[in-house]
Every structure is written in C-alpha cells, then in structure tokens.
Amino acid sequence: MTTILNPTITLLQTKIKKSPPYTHQHPHKTSAIRSSLFDEVENLTNRRKILVTTLLGGLGLNVACSPLKAQAEEFKWGTRSFIWERFFEPGLSPEDAVSRIKNTAEGLHSLRHMLETMSWRYVIFYIRLKQAYLKQDMKSAMIMVPEGRRDDYSNAANELVDNMAEFDYYVRTPKVYESYVSYEKTLKSIDNLLGFLA
Structure with a gap:
C-alpha cells in the first residue's frame, strides 16, 4: 500500500515545484471589488432580516400586551x-x-x-x-x-x-x-x- 502512495506524492510534489512563479507583483483589484460588493449585499440582507424580525417582534408584543393594556385602562x-x-x-x-x-x-x-x-x-x-x-x-x-x-x-x-x-x-x-x-x-x-x- 505504501508503494502506491509514494509515487502519487512524488508526482504532486513535482507539479508543485514546476508551477511557474507569479508574474504580477500587484494582486488583482477585481477580487477586492467583488468581495466589497458581496459584503454590501450581505449587509443589506442582514439589515432586511433585522428589520423584519424587529417589526414582527413588535407586532407580536403588541398582540401579547393588549390584555395588559385593557387591564391598565380598567384600573x-x-x-x-x-x-x-x-x-x-x-x-x-x-x-x-x-x-x-x-x-x-x-x-x-x-x-x-x-x-x-x-x-x-x-x-x-x-x-x-x-x-x-x-x-x-x-x-x-x-x-x-x-x-x-x-x-x-x-x-x-x-x-x-x-x-x-x-x-x-x-x-x-x-x-x-x-x-x-x-x-x-x-x-x-x-x-x-x-x-x-x-
């Protein structure tokens, strides 16, 4: 079993060694733009989730507190x-x-x-x-x-x-x-x- 794995490992090591070095010294700007756009979209969806949760929670509290309001009005x-x-x-x-x-x-x-x-x-x-x-x-x-x-x-x-x-x-x-x-x-x-x- 070790004989099968050893040639595979050596092939991978040679491929890694033979890969060309990076020709550009500056990283790509498009990836930064893409990630910032992705963050904005993610923030927008998080804001929507928070807003919807707050509104639904407020409505739920309003429904739950209506008997208490009636009792407070009574007294x-x-x-x-x-x-x-x-x-x-x-x-x-x-x-x-x-x-x-x-x-x-x-x-x-x-x-x-x-x-x-x-x-x-x-x-x-x-x-x-x-x-x-x-x-x-x-x-x-x-x-x-x-x-x-x-x-x-x-x-x-x-x-x-x-x-x-x-x-x-x-x-x-x-x-x-x-x-x-x-x-x-x-x-x-x-x-x-x-x-x-x-």
Whole structure:
C-alpha cells in the first residue's frame, strides 16, 4: 500500500515545484471589488432580516400586551396617569375622587403579594404614587360626606395619611414585621374611610 502512495506524492510534489512563479507583483483589484460588493449585499440582507424580525417582534408584543393594556385602562393608575392627573386634571369631581380612592383601596389590598415576596422597591413606588394624589382626592370627596360626619371623616383621613407615612417609613428601612403591622393599619384605615364614602 505504501508503494502506491509514494509515487502519487512524488508526482504532486513535482507539479508543485514546476508551477511557474507569479508574474504580477500587484494582486488583482477585481477580487477586492467583488468581495466589497458581496459584503454590501450581505449587509443589506442582514439589515432586511433585522428589520423584519424587529417589526414582527413588535407586532407580536403588541398582540401579547393588549390584555395588559385593557387591564391598565380598567384600573387607570400608573406613572403616566399620575402625571396626567397631577398636572392636567387637577380638579376631579367628587364622584371621580371617590372612585379613585376605591381603586387605591383595591390596589392596597392586592399589595400583600409584593410584601410577602419582599419587593420593597415596588411597594415604595406604589405607596408614594398613591400618597401623591390621595390627599387631594380625600379633600374632593369630603363633599360627598354628610355635614354631621365630616369631623369623623377628617379624623379617618388624617389617620390614613399617618398610617401610609408610617408604612412608607417601615418599608424603606425595611423592617419586615413592622411593615406588615403598618400595612394592616393602613388597610384598616382606608376601609374605615371608604365606610364614610359608601
């Protein structure tokens, strides 16, 4: 077997040795042009692929997020709504203020899961967001309360503000047991306040 391979190898070696040397000292410019054109075409197809992927991905996210948008519209709270309500709708009607206080109460009741998972940053964000316009809503909703119960309503509103400030403090520290206790106090005081508005 070695005898067959040896003559083949020697023939290849002689062909390599007998090939003429390169006559041109400069490389061909056409190959550089061809490769740059090929790179441009390849870049163009890559750009098209990226563009199509981005557009289809955006459409897919839009379809997937449509139930979330509907849910956000239902609750109507968040950073964008806070900015809108704070600067462009400063005076809400008493009925709207009462409904926003009820939405805040529902949101506070659903905050328990975040406390259990110790998501302190989200809890702080939510509390401060709600504190920002809850005082104004309580002032607007005072018109809905009968004259004889307004003193009790203002005491309940002050208690709610104090409890939310205490809750914010304990979440910032973060002290777990005290956070739960102040959270329960806040829930009790907001339910007491809603009793006046019902």
